[in-house]
Amino acid sequence: MGSQQDSAKTVLIKAGADRLREVLDGHRGERHVIAIRGYPDPDSIGSAMAHAYICAHFDIEPTILYFDDISHHENRALVKKLAIEMVRYGEGIDLTTFDRISVVDAQLLEATTDVRAIPIVSVVDHHKLQGEITAEFIDIREDAGSASSIYAEYLADGIAPMERDNPGCARLASALLYGIRSDTDDYLLAREIDYRAAAFLAGYADHDLLTGISMQSISPRTMEITQRAYASKVIADTYMLAGVGFVRDEDRDSIGQAADYLLRREGIDTVICYGIVNNQFVDGSLRTTSAVVEPDRYLKELFGADAHGVPYGGGRTDKGAFKIPLGPFAHCGDRDLLWSMVQRTIEDLFFNKIGINRE
Numbered sequence: 352m353g354s355q356q357d358s359a360k361t362v363l364i365k366a367g368a369d370r371l372r373e374v375l376d377g378h379r380g381e382r383h384v385i386a387i388r389g390y391p392d393p394d395s396i397g398s399a400m401a402h403a404y405i406c407a408h409f410d411i412e413p414t415i416l417y418f419d420d421i422s423h424h425e426n427r428a429l430v431k432k433l434a435i436e437m438v439r440y441g442e443g444i445d446l447t448t449f450d451r452i453s454v455v456d457a458q459l460l461e462a463t464t465d466v467r468a469i470p471i472v473s474v475v476d477h478h479k480l481q482g483e484i485t486a487e488f489i490d491i492r493e494d495a496g497s498a499s500s501i502y503a504e505y506l507a508d509g510i511a512p513m514e515r516d517n518p519g520c521a522r523l524a525s526a527l528l529y530g531i532r533s534d535t536d537d538y539l540l541a542r543e544i545d546y547r548a549a550a551f552l553a554g555y556a557d558h559d560l561l562t563g564i565s566m567q568s569i570s571p572r573t574m575e576i577t578q579r580a581y582a583s584k585v586i587a588d589t590y591m592l593a594g595v596g597f598v599r600d601e602d603r604d605s606i607g608q609a610a611d612y613l614l615r616r617e618g619i620d621t622v623i624c625y626g627i628v629n630n631q632f633v634d635g636s637l638r639t640t641s642a643v644v645e646p647d648r649y650l651k652e653l654f655g656a657d658a659h660g661v662p663y664g665g666g667r668t669d670k671g672a673f674k675i676p677l678g679p680f681a682h683c684g685d686r687d688l689l690w691s692m693v694q695r696t697i698e699d700l701f702f703n704k705i706g707i708n709r710e
């Protein structure tokens with residue numbers, strides 16, 4: 352983490368709109384990056400949009416930055432239909448021209464040094480506390496189903512004006528509603544703050560637009576990847592492990608969708624689905640309905656952390672994800688051998704963890 356002198360080390364959980372107002376007021380005239388960590392999902396996209404909207408009201412020029420391709424085609428539809436302006440990291444963006452960075456729906460930044468060099472102004476998240484964070488404003492609420500709900504609360508508190516029948520506000524409210532719905536599994540996991548947020552946003556959102564985005568069907572690629580997952584499944588007790596082999600970057604979200612689908616199999620309460628994405632990473636998703644499996648702890652125990660102490664995986668109540676770089680092994684000339692090694696290693700770690708001898 353950066354060690355900027357001018358921002359005090361604070362742990363302000365439930366800091367709220369008043370404090371954010373105060374902090375952003377002190378940064379008028381600046382340019383800020385709003386960082387979406389990992390693969391953009393509806394919650395991080397909605398939160399980033401809200402943060403950008405709030406910035407504009409404090410005379411701060413915002414740029415939403417994301418790092419991994421938007422792979423879920425429903426998410427691509429969201430970005431397109433809501434006309435969200437986002438910049439992908441590495442696409443000619445000069446990060447030295449920015450004064451501050453804000454992190455939404457996450458707490459840690461990507462390991463890239465030019466991103467870590469920018470002082471963090473705010474962190475707004477609903478995942479478990481990941482350790483020490485240095486930022487002027489920190490609002491982490493584990494009792495919120497989505498980060499979008501926290502941003503909706505700031506808006507409801509009047510941090511930036513919302514107007515009915517204003518197309519910009521309608522797009523923002525729609526994005527936040529979509530983020531809440533997506534992260535709470537259609538309100539199944541919603542908490543009080545999520546319902547309050549939804550009630551506030553409903554008055555501004557474009558409901559036809561929301562329906563249009565939700566109607567997106569499952570892509571043929573996702574179906575094919577799900578089929579591969581099912582064919583390779585290994586079942587132990589109530590766990591299912593499914594490797595899908597090599598997956599293109601843009602199809603990464605299919606791994607999570609396959610895991611969602613496989614979790615519906617009778618007798619299974621935890622699914623780990625994984626593949627080699629973009630020939631560079633072992634990338635996977637965990638889904639669980641188990642009362643004992645805590646995805647965040649489970650994945651951290653299973654895969655550990657890198658040399659910087661950043662865990663390879665993490666998650667929340669019912670889902671988690673991991674991403675392990677192959678490093679030089681990515682250049683292995685024998686793809687079948689590489690996949691066998693990955694599959695064998697993950698299966699070994701898994702069987703070792705649940706204490707079952709695979710033979």
Ligand SMILES: [Mn+2]
Pocket residue numbers: 394395456477496497498534
């Ligand atoms: Mn989220």
